[in-house]
Amino acid sequence: MCLGIPGKIETIHSASEYERSGKVSFGGISKEVNLSLVPEAGVGDYVIVHVGIAISTIRKEEASKVFKLLKTLG
Amino acid sequence: MKYLQEYRNGDCIRTVAAELEKTSSRPWTLMEICGGQTHAIAKYGLQQLLPPGIQLVHGPGCPVCVTPQEIIDGAITIAAMPDVIFCSYGDMLRVPGSVSDLLQVKAGGGDIRIIYSPLQALHLAEQNPNKQVVFLAIGFETTATANALTLSLAKQKSLHNFSALISQFLVAPAIRSICARKDCQIQGFLAAGHVCAITGYEQYHQLAENYHIPIVITGFEPLDIIEGVLRCIRQLEGGHYRVENQYQRAVTQAGNRTAQSLLKTVFKISAQHWRGIGEIPTSGLILKEEYASFDAARRFNLPTSNRADNRGCLSGEILLGLKKPCDCPHFAQKCHPQQPLGAPMVSSEGACAAYYHYRDQVSVNGSALPNSPNR
Ligand code: SF4
Numbered sequence: 001m002c003l004g005i006p007g008k009i010e011t012i013h014s015a016s017e018y019e020r021s022g023k024v025s026f027g028g029i030s031k032e033v034n035l036s037l038v039p040e041a042g043v044g045d046y047v048i049v050h051v052g053i054a055i056s057t058i059r060k061e062e063a064s065k066v067f068k069l070l071k072t073l074g
Numbered sequence: 075m076k077y078l079q080e081y082r083n084g085d086c087i088r089t090v091a092a093e094l095e096k097t098s099s100r101p102w103t104l105m106e107i108c109g110g111q112t113h114a115i116a117k118y119g120l121q122q123l124l125p126p127g128i129q130l131v132h133g134p135g136c137p138v139c140v141t142p143q144e145i146i147d148g149a150i151t152i153a154a155m156p157d158v159i160f161c162s163y164g165d166m167l168r169v170p171g172s173v174s175d176l177l178q179v180k181a182g183g184g185d186i187r188i189i190y191s192p193l194q195a196l197h198l199a200e201q202n203p204n205k206q207v208v209f210l211a212i213g214f215e216t217t218a219t220a221n222a223l224t225l226s227l228a229k230q231k232s233l234h235n236f237s238a239l240i241s242q243f244l245v246a247p248a249i250r251s252i253c254a255r256k257d258c259q260i261q262g263f264l265a266a267g268h269v270c271a272i273t274g275y276e277q278y279h280q281l282a283e284n285y286h287i288p289i290v291i292t293g294f295e296p297l298d299i300i301e302g303v304l305r306c307i308r309q310l311e312g313g314h315y316r317v318e319n320q321y322q323r324a325v326t327q328a329g330n331r332t333a334q335s336l337l338k339t340v341f342k343i344s345a346q347h348w349r350g351i352g353e354i355p356t357s358g359l360i361l362k363e364e365y366a367s368f369d370a371a372r373r374f375n376l377p378t379s380n381r382a383d384n385r386g387c388l389s390g391e392i393l394l395g396l397k398k399p400c401d402c403p404h405f406a407q408k409c410h411p412q413q414p415l416g417a418p419m420v421s422s423e424g425a426c427a428a429y430y431h432y433r434d435q436v437s438v439n440g441s442a443l444p445n446s447p448n449r
Contacts, residue, residue, distance in 0.1 A: 003110055004216065004268040004294070004324075006077040018227050018336075027075035034193060036223065037333045046077055048271060048324050052191025053220045056271040056330060058077055062322035066301060070086055073093045 004050040006058055009035070009043050024049060077323070081295030082118075090300045091123040098307050101127030103259050105252070105395045106302075107245060108214075108266035109136030109423025110294050116428035118296040124303065131259075131395035132428075134248050135266050137213045137241075138165045138421035139393060140348040145212075145241040146171035148376040152208050152239065153184045155374070159202060161195035162210040164188040165421040168414060192224035192238075199228070199236035208370045211238040216268045218242045218359050219333045222340040225361075225368055237370040240360060243346055245269050246277050247357035252394055253285040260395055262306040264292040264299065267321035272337075274329025278317045286315045293321035340365050349417055350389030387416030392425050399429040406430060 007024035012035060014020040024033040024047065034053045041047050047054035080086075106112060112132045115121060121130055134140055150171050153160035160176075167176040167186070180186040185205075189195055192209055199207035211221040221238060228236045245266055252258055265278065270291045278289045288309035292302030302320045309316060319325055337359070346358025361369050371378070386404065391397040399405050399418070409415035411427055418424035422431065 004271070006075070008076070016230065018223055018230070027078075034191075034223065037219065037330060037336070039332060048268065050216050050268060051220045052193050053223060055216060055219065055268065055333065056324045058323050060323075063077060065322060066081070066297060066320075067086070069301065070089055073089050 004048040004055060006046050007031075007033070007049050009041060009045050009047060012043060024054070078295065081293070081297040083297065087118075087123065087296050087300055090297065090304055094128070094300070094304050094307060095125050097304065097311060098125045098128055099311060101129070102261050102307060102310050103129045103131060103395075104262045104264060104303060104306055105131045105133045105260045106264040106292070106299070107133040107135040107249065108269065108294075109139070109421065109425075109428075110268070111264060111266070111292065111299055112136070112425050113423050113428045114294055114296055114299055116432040119432070120296055120299055123300065128303065128307065130303070131398065132392065132425040133252070133263075133395060134348065134351065134393040135214060135245060135269075136393075136418065136421055136423040136425070137217065137243065138163075138169060139389060139417040139424045140243060140351065141166070141169065141212050141241045141417070142347045142349045143170075143172055144347075144378075145210075145239065146175070148371060148374075149176060149210050149239055150174055150179055151376065152370060152374050153179045153186050154182070155206075157205050158185065159198055159205050159207045160184065160186045160210070161189045161192075161198065161207065162186065163190070163212070166210055166212065168411075168420050169417050170414060192220050193227075196224050196227055196233070196236060199233045200231070203235060205235060206373075207236050208374075209236070209238045211240045211242065214243050214245055214266070214269050215272045215337070218341065219272050219330075219337055222336045225340050225365055226336065228368060229365065237368050237373050238361075239370040241346075242341070242359040243348065244343070244357050244359065246273075246281065247354055248348070249281060249289075251354045251357070253281065253287060255394070257396065260287070262288045262310055263290070264302045264306065265289050267291055267293045267298070267325055270319075270321070270325045270329065272330050272333045274327050274334075275317055275319065275325070276327060282315050282317050288315045289317045291317070291319045291321050291325050293324065348393070350387065350391075350393055352390070387418075389416045389418050389426075392418055399426040402426070406433070
């Protein structure tokens with residue numbers, strides 16, 4: 001139940017402060033996700049979603065660092 | 075899928091494993107905190123890819139495992155009441171209470187709804203004004219944030235028929251209490267990436283310093299975990315004890331400030347009873363007075379006794395990393411996922427259930443590491 005999975009924001013709409021939400025695609029399957037806690041995230045960004053709520057925006061530059069490390073090992 | 079599949083690539087994982095082999099000169103024992111990581115370690119057979127001296131032991135970060143029996147008993151009492159819709163994550167239904175479990179209440183006609191998000195419980199409360207909707211709000215900082223969001227919306231909307239039965243845990247005090255034990259054998263920690271996405275990791279520097287122990291904030295995919303292990307072993311071999319962030323794509327030192335302020339608005343820190351482990355000071359989050367009207371324990375007058383935990387289950391020792399599931403005489407004998415004796419056998423994030431489901435990987439060698447399995 002504690003899984004957080006990455007998904008891509010497709011749409012965003014806002015009602016009240018804690019009701020910013022949108023469609024997030026998880027490898028083709030779209031789900032309604034609350035986006036209130038990632039105010040910096042926009043359409044096209046990837047977020048980590050946990051129990052229906054986005055908790056963090058994935059930082060693209062950092063995501064590739066693991067693979068840079070790998071190259072130095074290779 | 076992006077940000078998922080590439081971290082499950084078997085070749086990359088083996089490259090890091092080979093580097094680990096070169097790096098480690100002696101045995102080391104590391105603990106991964108989060109049940110999600112335990113699950114991935116068992117599923118991908120990661121222990122078998124490590125040099126033989128490096129042991130991963132499994133920490134207390136499975137909310138299903140540590141939720142006290144009295145909360146389960148309280149949930150059972152409320153869920154059996156007429157005019158109540160009781161909402162819970164599916165995993166919680168089979169956790170044994172002192173005499174029964176939620177699944178039996180459901181089979182007996184109790185209106186129990188399995189949800190994947192607390193916001194669903196909120197919608198049920200809006201749609202059913204004549205029912206009391208109660209949500210079993212368990213979890214660590216990550217889930218507690220979702221609970222806080224839900225409760226603040228309930229307050230905003232003045233939903234008088236909504237309440238939460240709360241059992242929430244904080245990770246850092248648990249790490250501290252594990253380090254402070256005289257019998258502690260843990261030499262390094264892989265901290266829980268998604269908890270740190272919320273909390274950040276400023277508070278871990280002091281822990282690493284006080285106990286001379288490396289702490290690596292680690293993600294959940296197999297490549298993340300094995301890289302977390304490598305970073306930890308490099309520190310140990312070099313005699314260092316720092317906080318490092320392996321999971322930089324999702325975690326910053328400061329964490330999610332919006333989430334932190336929301337948590338502070340709704341909850342305050344308290345002592346917390348951990349199933350199998352006992353009470354740990356300042357390791358829980360309970361409702362602030364302004365939110366007390368949403369407290370299901372109050373609304374339904376639940377008794378506040380701490381009943382003893384149960385029946386020969388070694389969960390406490392398992393959750394503190396002192397024993398492994400296979401050390402328990404009941405493992406896969408009297409205790410299995412269909413009939414769990416203890417909570418760690420219930421959730422797939424519980425160490426016992428993870429070992430049970432992947433007992434082939436756990437006992438066989440890791441050469442059959444899948445390239446891109448789905449969860
Ligand atoms: S195998 Fe069952 S009884 Fe033994 S520690 Fe795990 S949950 Fe408890």
